[in-house]
Amino acid sequence: MTLLRTQLGNTLRGHRLRQRRTLRDVSGAARVSLGYLSEVERGQKEASSELLASICDALDVELADLLAEVSLEMRLAEPGRRPVRPVALAGVGAGVGAGVGSRPGSPDDDPAAAAADDATETASAAAEAPVAEPALALVGGGQPARAGARPAVSLAA
Template sequence: MTIRATNQARVIPLRPFPAPPGPAPAREPLWRDLVGDVLRGERLAQERTLKDVADTARISMAYLSEVERGRKEASSEVLAAAAQALGLSLSEVLALAQGELVRLSGARSRSLGAGGAGHAGRPGVPGPGSVGTVQLAA
């Protein structure tokens, strides 16, 4: 073995390499972010404070804040309490979040070049509002 071979070491960079130039890849929206946005949007539209809604829902203000910011995945009981405190049903909150998910997913599909064939670009799966049957190849 030579001296040169024993003096070589593997170098591990301390900082990550910079991201390649160009747009960052789009990520799927998280359900907790969508639900939190709906709760916060409704609270602000009603011009209510975080404390007021949290007290009415009987949940902590800090926890409600984290749910609104998408930091916590709230249970159905917590979501129902927050919805009720805002004068909404749980189904209304979830429907609003679902509508936002569809809107964002549609925009994402269009930006990725997915056509309008089928649901979410999958052939053979009918899109929302379509009527009829799917024809299977023989």
């Protein structure tokens, strides 16, 4: 099993080396000690989110892109794991941008037809790619939150 800190370190080192930059250069730009950055790259230290963000800024890499790359590498390193289905995001995919570049006489001219097409595309996309269960879910059953109240958090297995 690959540890997250090991894969993060390997990926950060790969970005630094592809840019032909030294540990000293990146540690200075990230305002992190050279020794600590070296330990992070070797997977010996668990970097905080603030530290990762600082290193990513120094490497001109988006933190989200780094985490996505690490996630993919960890999936590829575990051949016996069950496949993870993509998570559908609200507003992403079918129907977004409808009407842009549409042809006259196309269903986009008729809002009811466009809505029906979007519903069909969304239903077929949902049938083809089931949504993964969230690892973290807000609990509350759709009840409106009280003013100043923090939502309860449930960790799913």
